Amino acid sequence: MATKIGLEIHVQLKTNTKMFCECNTNFLDAKPNTLICPICTAQPGSKPMGINERALELALKTALLLGCKINTGKELFVERKHYFYPDLPANYQRTSRPFAVEGELYGVRIREVHFEEDPGRYELRTGEVDYNRSGIPLIEIVTEPDMKTPKEARDFLKKMKTVIEYLDAAKPEGGLFKVDANISTDGNERVEVKNINSIKGVLKALCFEEIRQKNLARQGTPIKKMETRHFEDTQMITTFLREKETGDDYRFLPDPDIPPLEISAESVEKLKQDLPETPTTKAKRLKEEYRIPKLEADTIASERDLADAFEKVAGKVNAKFASKWFVNHLKRELNFRTKTFIESKLSTKEITKLLTALEKRSITKHTGVDILRKMLDEQVSAKAILEEHGGKAGFDVDSIAKEVMLENKKAAEDYRAGKTESLNFLVGKVMAKTKGRLEPKQCIEAVKKGLEK
Numbered sequence: 001m002a003t004k005i006g007l008e009i010h011v012q013l014k015t016n017t018k019m020f021c022e023c024n025t026n027f028l029d030a031k032p033n034t035l036i037c038p039i040c041t042a043q044p045g046s047k048p049m050g051i052n053e054r055a056l057e058l059a060l061k062t063a064l065l066l067g068c069k070i071n072t073g074k075e076l077f078v079e080r081k082h083y084f085y086p087d088l089p090a091n092y093q094r095t096s097r098p099f100a101v102e103g104e105l106y107g108v109r110i111r112e113v114h115f116e117e118d119p120g121r122y123e124l125r126t127g128e129v130d131y132n133r134s135g136i137p138l139i140e141i142v143t144e145p146d147m148k149t150p151k152e153a154r155d156f157l158k159k160m161k162t163v164i165e166y167l168d169a170a171k172p173e174g175g176l177f178k179v180d181a182n183i184s185t186d187g188n189e190r191v192e193v194k195n196i197n198s199i200k201g202v203l204k205a206l207c208f209e210e211i212r213q214k215n216l217a218r219q220g221t222p223i224k225k226m227e228t229r230h231f232e233d234t235q236m237i238t239t240f241l242r243e244k245e246t247g248d249d250y251r252f253l254p255d256p257d258i259p260p261l262e263i264s265a266e267s268v269e270k271l272k273q274d275l276p277e278t279p280t281t282k283a284k285r286l287k288e289e290y291r292i293p294k295l296e297a298d299t300i301a302s303e304r305d306l307a308d309a310f311e312k313v314a315g316k317v318n319a320k321f322a323s324k325w326f327v328n329h330l331k332r333e334l335n336f337r338t339k340t341f342i343e344s345k346l347s348t349k350e351i352t353k354l355l356t357a358l359e360k361r362s363i364t365k366h367t368g369v370d371i372l373r374k375m376l377d378e379q380v381s382a383k384a385i386l387e388e389h390g391g392k393a394g395f396d397v398d399s400i401a402k403e404v405m406l407e408n409k410k411a412a413e414d415y416r417a418g419k420t421e422s423l424n425f426l427v428g429k430v431m432a433k434t435k436g437r438l439e440p441k442q443c444i445e446a447v448k449k450g451l452e453k
């Protein structure tokens with residue numbers, strides 16, 4: 001039996017209001033406990049409002065993009081999951097029965113998707129509680145244990161993240177994901193690592209856990225009882241939390257305040273018409289529409305914003321050239337800085353300027369990359385750097401070559417008379433005028449072109 005990994009992925013949905021009340025969900029810049037009301041702090045006598053329609057729509061669309069079947073025509077109860085913790089004022093968390101099942105994404109089966117509401121935030125060190133997040137709608141996506149290595153789990157999460165970004169369904173300030181990861185290795189019972197906040201964290205936690213479990217089995221003391229562990233972000237290790245609780249421990253009960261949800265087949269059909277492209281369908285379209293290689297299309301489609309930018313730029317410069325440049329330079333420089341396109345704050349207008357200069361060969365590839373790096377690291381505009389590199393539109397190598405011919409008529413005539421060394425002299429002049437910022441090949445071509453006339 002090899003290593004088996006399953007994931008429970010929590011995604012905070014991008015809604016303006018909370019799940020069962022009308023409190024604002026923009027908790028990032030808010031002072032603690034300013035986005036609250038009697039409902040999301042579970043005051044006595046308060047009753048929840050109906051399920052947030054926008055949250056339901058985003059949740060269903062996400063499930064559809066994950067290839068799930070929607071549980072239509074059934075009464076889906078919202079249940080109370082009981083446990084005590086200071087961040088949970090009602091002492092229960094509302095969680096729905098699965099509204100979607102049996103999906104698949106890149107070969108990993110999705111077991112189910114259900115709703116939850118986010119608890120508040122409890123600061124263990126100070127004992128302070130902030131209920132601004134209490135009641136924010138979440139979905140939990142549960143996979144089957146289909147991943148065999150920590151790296152596979154990481155790659156799957158990256159792909160899942162892209163799908164959710166395409167739908168624009170998640171609140172990015174929520175870190176996009178909170179993951180609980182289940183892992184079992186040879187001879188050991190399953191271990192659940194709770195509350196990992198980043199994709200990198202998932203990889204680290206699983207790598208640590210895989211080695212720990214294998215060592216235990218080797219020493220003849222395998223894990224006999226399912227256990228729950230906590231991931232220590234700063235030390236990159238997992239620590240024992242408790243023996244795994246079972247469903248019974250939570251005493252799930254249908255919430256009497258919320259009528260069961262019933263999703264109609266018609267409403268699902270309607271949502272299907274309104275689904276955005278997925279990374280896979282977008283890559284396919286880019287490949288066909290712009291006639292670019294599959295690998296390039298896949299890379300460009302790996303970020304929705306990068307793909308949008310590519311399409312804007314490809315309308316202005318040669319698409320094949322733009323595609324190569326996006327993949328070989330832009331994406332590479334972004335990866336090097338572990339930035340996404342949107343985080344880089346690059347504008348498509350600026351990229352177009354840079355690529356136009358490159359396409360016209362008024363700057364070298366090397367200079368182009370230098371300019372891109374400056375745009376990324378110093379937030380300077382392409383226009384400003386291009387001007388510094390030779391006039392508003394960069395160098396016009398052909399007119400410079402013409403100028404050189406006029407200034408060096410003797411050398412030009414010598415060349416025409418068969419004195420080939422004169423070519424080097426003229427090219428040297430052109431290179432000096434362009435301050436060495438053009439490729440020698442470009443200068444030679446321009447001089448030869450000028451000499452033919």
Ligand SMILES: [Zn+2]
Pocket residue numbers: 018021022023035036037038039040041135
């Ligand atoms: Zn509220």
